[in-house]
Amino acid sequence: xxxxxxxxxxxxxxxxxxxxxxxxxxxxxxxxxxxxxxxxxxxxxxxxxxxxxxxxxxxxxxxxxxxxxxxxxxxxxxxxxxxxxxxxxxxxxxxxxxxxxxxxxxxxxxxxxxxxxxxxxxxxxxxxxxxxxxxxxxxxxxxxxxxxxxxxxxxxxxxxxxxxxxxxxxxxxxxxxxxxxxxxxxxxxxxxxxxxxxxxxxxxxxxxxxxxxxxxxxxxxxxxxxxxxxxxxxxxxxxxxxxxxxxxxxxxxxxxxxxxxxxxxxxxxxxxxxxxxxxxxxxxxxxxxxxxxxxxxxxxxxxxxxxxxxxxxxxxxxxxxxxxxxxxxxxxxxxxxxxxxxxxxxxxxxxxxxxxxxxxxxxxxxxxxxxxxxxxxxxxxxxxxxxxxxxxxxxxxxxxxxxxxxxxxxxxxxxxxxxxxxxxxxx
Amino acid sequence: xxxxxxxxxxxxxxxxxxxxxxxxxxxxxxxxxxxxxxxxxxxxxxxxxxxxxxxxxxxxxxxxxxxxxxxxxxxxxxxxxxxxxxxxxxxxxxxxxxxxxxxxxxxxxxxxxxxxxxxxxxxxxxxxxxxxxxxxxxxxxxxxxxxxxxxxxxxxxxxxxxxxxxxxxxxxxxxxxxxxxxxxxxxxxxxxxxxxxxxxxxxxxxxxxxxxxxxxxxxxxxxxxxxxxxxxxxxxxxxxxxxxxxxxxxxxxxxxxxxxxxxxxxxxxxxxxxxxxxxxxxxxxxxxxxxxxxxxxxxxxxxxxxxxxxxxxxxxxxxxxxxxxxxxxxxxxxxxxxxxxxxxxxxxxxxxxxxxxxxxxxxxxxxxxxxxxxxxxxxxxxxxxxxxxxxxxxxxxxxxxxxxxxxxxxxxxxxxxxxxxxxxxxxxxxxxxxxxxxxxxxxxxxxxxxxxxxxxxxxxxxxxxxxxxxxxxxxxxxxxxxxxxxxxxxxxxxxxxxxxxxxxxxxxxxxxxxxxxxxxxxxxxxxxxxxxxx
Numbered sequence: 001x002x003x004x005x006x007x008x009x010x011x012x013x014x015x016x017x018x019x020x021x022x023x024x025x026x027x028x029x030x031x032x033x034x035x036x037x038x039x040x041x042x043x044x045x046x047x048x049x050x051x052x053x054x055x056x057x058x059x060x061x062x063x064x065x066x067x068x069x070x071x072x073x074x075x076x077x078x079x080x081x082x083x084x085x086x087x088x089x090x091x092x093x094x095x096x097x098x099x100x101x102x103x104x105x106x107x108x109x110x111x112x113x114x115x116x117x118x119x120x121x122x123x124x125x126x127x128x129x130x131x132x133x134x135x136x137x138x139x140x141x142x143x144x145x146x147x148x149x150x151x152x153x154x155x156x157x158x159x160x161x162x163x164x165x166x167x168x169x170x171x172x173x174x175x176x177x178x179x180x181x182x183x184x185x186x187x188x189x190x191x192x193x194x195x196x197x198x199x200x201x202x203x204x205x206x207x208x209x210x211x212x213x214x215x216x217x218x219x220x221x222x223x224x225x226x227x228x229x230x231x232x233x234x235x236x237x238x239x240x241x242x243x244x245x246x247x248x249x250x251x252x253x254x255x256x257x258x259x260x261x262x263x264x265x266x267x268x269x270x271x272x273x274x275x276x277x278x279x280x281x282x283x284x285x286x287x288x289x290x291x292x293x294x295x296x297x298x299x300x301x302x303x304x305x306x307x308x309x310x311x312x313x314x315x316x317x318x319x320x321x322x323x324x325x326x327x328x329x330x331x332x333x334x335x336x337x338x339x340x341x342x343x344x345x346x347x348x349x350x351x352x353x354x355x356x357x358x359x360x361x362x363x364x365x366x367x368x369x370x371x372x373x374x375x376x377x378x379x380x381x382x383x384x385x386x387x388x389x390x391x392x393x394x395x396x397x398x399x400x401x402x403x404x405x406x407x408x409x410x411x412x413x414x415x416x417x418x419x420x421x422x423x424x425x426x427x
Numbered sequence: 428x429x430x431x432x433x434x435x436x437x438x439x440x441x442x443x444x445x446x447x448x449x450x451x452x453x454x455x456x457x458x459x460x461x462x463x464x465x466x467x468x469x470x471x472x473x474x475x476x477x478x479x480x481x482x483x484x485x486x487x488x489x490x491x492x493x494x495x496x497x498x499x500x501x502x503x504x505x506x507x508x509x510x511x512x513x514x515x516x517x518x519x520x521x522x523x524x525x526x527x528x529x530x531x532x533x534x535x536x537x538x539x540x541x542x543x544x545x546x547x548x549x550x551x552x553x554x555x556x557x558x559x560x561x562x563x564x565x566x567x568x569x570x571x572x573x574x575x576x577x578x579x580x581x582x583x584x585x586x587x588x589x590x591x592x593x594x595x596x597x598x599x600x601x602x603x604x605x606x607x608x609x610x611x612x613x614x615x616x617x618x619x620x621x622x623x624x625x626x627x628x629x630x631x632x633x634x635x636x637x638x639x640x641x642x643x644x645x646x647x648x649x650x651x652x653x654x655x656x657x658x659x660x661x662x663x664x665x666x667x668x669x670x671x672x673x674x675x676x677x678x679x680x681x682x683x684x685x686x687x688x689x690x691x692x693x694x695x696x697x698x699x700x701x702x703x704x705x706x707x708x709x710x711x712x713x714x715x716x717x718x719x720x721x722x723x724x725x726x727x728x729x730x731x732x733x734x735x736x737x738x739x740x741x742x743x744x745x746x747x748x749x750x751x752x753x754x755x756x757x758x759x760x761x762x763x764x765x766x767x768x769x770x771x772x773x774x775x776x777x778x779x780x781x782x783x784x785x786x787x788x789x790x791x792x793x794x795x796x797x798x799x800x801x802x803x804x805x806x807x808x809x810x811x812x813x814x815x816x817x818x819x820x821x822x823x824x825x826x827x828x829x830x831x832x833x834x835x836x837x838x839x840x841x842x843x844x845x846x847x848x849x850x851x852x853x854x855x856x857x858x859x860x861x862x863x864x865x866x867x868x869x870x871x872x873x874x875x876x877x878x879x880x881x882x883x884x885x886x887x888x889x890x891x892x893x894x895x896x897x898x899x900x901x902x903x904x905x906x907x908x909x910x911x912x913x914x915x916x917x918x919x920x921x922x923x924x925x926x927x928x929x930x931x932x933x934x935x936x937x938x939x940x941x942x943x944x945x946x947x948x949x950x951x952x953x954x955x956x957x958x959x960x961x
Contacts, residue, residue, distance in 0.1 A: 119589070137870065157875065173872045188855075189879035193888075198946065205933055206950045212926065213956045217521075217815040218830035224873055225955045232878040408819075408869070 052273040056328040060288030063334035064355040076336040087366030095301035098309035111370020111379040117351040122331030129390035142279035143168035146175040149278040155238035162265040163283025183264040243275040263307035293346040325396040329356035336376035361396035364427035387419025500790040502807035521813040521827035531919040538571035544915040573609030588648040596638035603641025614796040615741040621645035623737040657691040662770040666752030689716035696729040751788035763829025835860035846890040917951040
């Protein structure tokens with residue numbers, strides 16, 4: 001194995017980094033408390049279940065009234081009409097005919113209520129479950145999933161994001177998102193043209209070079225870098241790399257997801273989930289519609305409509321949907337009242353009520369949870385807090401929402417601070 | 428300095444001095460009906476020159492100027508002050524670095540570039556006593572110094588900016604800053620230029636928002652939004668985090684939500700309204716007020732108000748945060764750890780070894796905010812010249828220098844040092860090694876992409892294999908000399924005996940010498956040391 005060379009780190013007492021230590025810390029992610037060992041046993045069981053999560057992030061915060069909570073015929077409704085879906089009684093905005101046809105798989109949460117009406121802060125809240133207060137950098141939910149459900153020795157990253165996203169925060173590089181920009185192609189620089197033998201020799205020399213630098217006082221940096229090189233090396237020869245690449249994907253399937261960045265990203269997501277990657281994020285941008293909300297929505301919606309509906313269908317047909325949580329959301333909602341901006345009116349930031357979609361992983365489809373009033377101003381039934389959402393995400397992933405994470409200084413923090421699983425979400 | 432002063436200028440001067448010096452006094456026992464404020468007859472403050480002239484007057488009245496001549500704070504004083512603060516931890520001070528580690532460290536820090544092999548040899552041979560100090564002076568005078576720090580500050584200003592790219596010009600800002608740093612412009616002057624800028628849109632020209640003029644770009648990076656300007660001014664120039672106070676009282680600090688909005692009002696061209704915490708539809712008018720309570724003249728126009736914020740920021744002697752924020756940033760960059768996280772200071776009690784940083788900051792003010800003075804002070808100290816070591820406990824901080832990740836532009840320079848200029852590789856490195864310049868070193872992480880880029884990038888490998896450096900290396904007939912030259916060129920130091928031995932046996936065991944040289948280059952390029960300041 002090529003990576004043996006890089007693993008072969010034998011430092012003296014002063015360096016404090018032996019091969020055994022290295023493997024242990026790599027396996028555990030963080031240093032060992034007694035709780036952790038029990039935890040690990042539990043985690044092994046979890047990994048066998050093969051649960052995954054795909055997050056489709058609509059960056060910029062899509063309007064709830066132009067997505068899953070239309071209010072036609074009211075002062076705030078605007079030009080948006082509503083359409084009937086596959087599930088009787090569930091009506092959504094007319095920009096989304098294909099989602100409407102897949103509604104049996106989807107639970108619509110119409111009564112989300114948040115606290116952060118700025119993009120950066122909302123993004124943080126909805127990705128980590130924590131608000132941006134103080135200096136603690138909470139991990140992306142994907143990093144927590146990668147740590148809990150991923151294989152630490154995996155030959156491809158346990159968390160892939162198609163498009164930039166948040167970091168693993170205090171959980172570190174082991175579970176950091178691996179980011180790609182162009183779906184359907186191999187990640188940059190994974191191909192090495194050097195012969196195996198030569199590469200092995202190079203790595204062996206490198207590891208000796210590294211151990212000397214570690215001894216000179218850079219233990220932590222060398223340790224991190226060795227982990228990264230180990231992962232990079234595993235990845236370069238991984239048979240699962242082909243999950244990133246469409247060479248063996250029928251053209252019909254590529255068409256079915258739509259040729260857009262989002263559609264192709266979702267196809268990569270399905271392929272990665274098939275390859276047992278536990279968390280994939282797909283970023284779709286352009287949802288910050290302060291002006292021209294109706295025309296922009298008509299332009300942006302089809303890509304997501306096609307890609308997401310096809311993803312659900314595809315996952316279902318492959319028997320993956322029952323183990324895969326699919327989430328589609330943005331950072332908050334938009335003002336029910338239409339503004340007076342030029343060239344055409346739009347909607348501004350609004351966090352008091354917004355909506356999102358959840359599917360798969362035991363979630364009961366074809367239902368709507370929560371209700372807003374006629375004008376879309378207030379929640380009148382079953383409000384859902386971000387904590388409740390994270391409780392539900394954890395339940396779908398069979399993860400313990402009360403688990404403690406440890407910051408680098410050892411301060412324990414709970415994965416989710418409070419809340420309860422959304423009532424009626426699971427069948 | 429102006430020779431003649433017209434009477435109207437004196438009036439301005441007097442008015443502004445009153446603004447600066449008067450810290451809100453407790454109100455008179457009985458409130459009388461407030462007399463109508465007379466209008467303030469300031470001349471137009473449209474151009475930067477006019478603004479700077481006004482600020483120049485204010486600067487001259489700084490009380491600190493008078494005592495400055497009598498004050499001295501040397502690198503030795505700094506070492507003494509710190510060792511006193513460190514207490515028992517001073518027993519574990521790391522050794523002083525050798526000459527070749529020093530020249531690499533100081534070159535990377537001041538210029539972002541590795542020293543050339545001849546320069547290293549000359550420096551080692553040099554027998555003069557003050558050679559380290561002389562080298563610092565020499566590098567501070569090189570154009571690369573201004574460029575390196577201009578890049579740093581441009582990145583600080585733009586890293587989290589969400590401004591539309593067509594409306595900003597980070598390059599213009601970088602060029603302007605480089606010029607300022609190189610000519611030794613004082614930090615207060617630079618800051619004041621940035622904060623008081625009032626970029627105007629030229630509607631006749633497409634996408635012209637005044638971004639061509641470098642100093643306009645701080646305001647443009649904040650999209651000219653009052654709230655953003657308030658939080659970024661506090662973050663970058665005072666090192667305090669008041670952003671959360673936009674929505675609610677700071678959870679563990681003194682900054683109140685109202686204070687945040689009072690600061691934002693300062694930047695607002697008209698009447699500023701603070702949205703209600705629970706119902707944003709309800710809005711209340713808020714009067715501008717600086718963080719320490721300073722109020723601008725009621726009748727001040729928006730332009731003059733910006734000048735006055737800049738004055739309150741830089742010249743109110745009670746605002747020690749201003750000088751300290753600069754000192755802490757430079758210290759963090761040079762030592763690898765700060766007295767506090769550079770832009771997220773909560774309550775002042777989070778500052779470690781506060782007396783030390785406050786003393787440096789106070790002296791920075793006495794030295795007329797001369798940026799080069801701070802570099803000289805720190806770099807000539809023993810603190811800076813210690814070997815690296817990672818310390819994760821607060822007690823051990825500053826007993827050694829933290830091995831720090833080099834910034835993306837510095838890594839790109841080091842790579843170009845090996846392969847020659849290459850725009851596409853530079854761009855890839857800038858992307859893969861991208862990092863937030865305001866995050867502390869211990870929060871930074873490497874990535875798999877970085878490893879893959881340096882290991883496998885085809886163009887990089889080809890260029891490395893065809894590089895002038897490699898051609899030179901293979902021409903050296905003695906393997907020992909080859910290895911020495913390799914280490915000097917790539918890592919800017921001599922190989923240690925064990926490294927030399929290892930590399931020599933690698934060369935011996937390889938069938939093709941040329942391929943082996945490629946391998947050795949590859950190994951050093953991929954070493955942690957290559958991307959680290961040791």
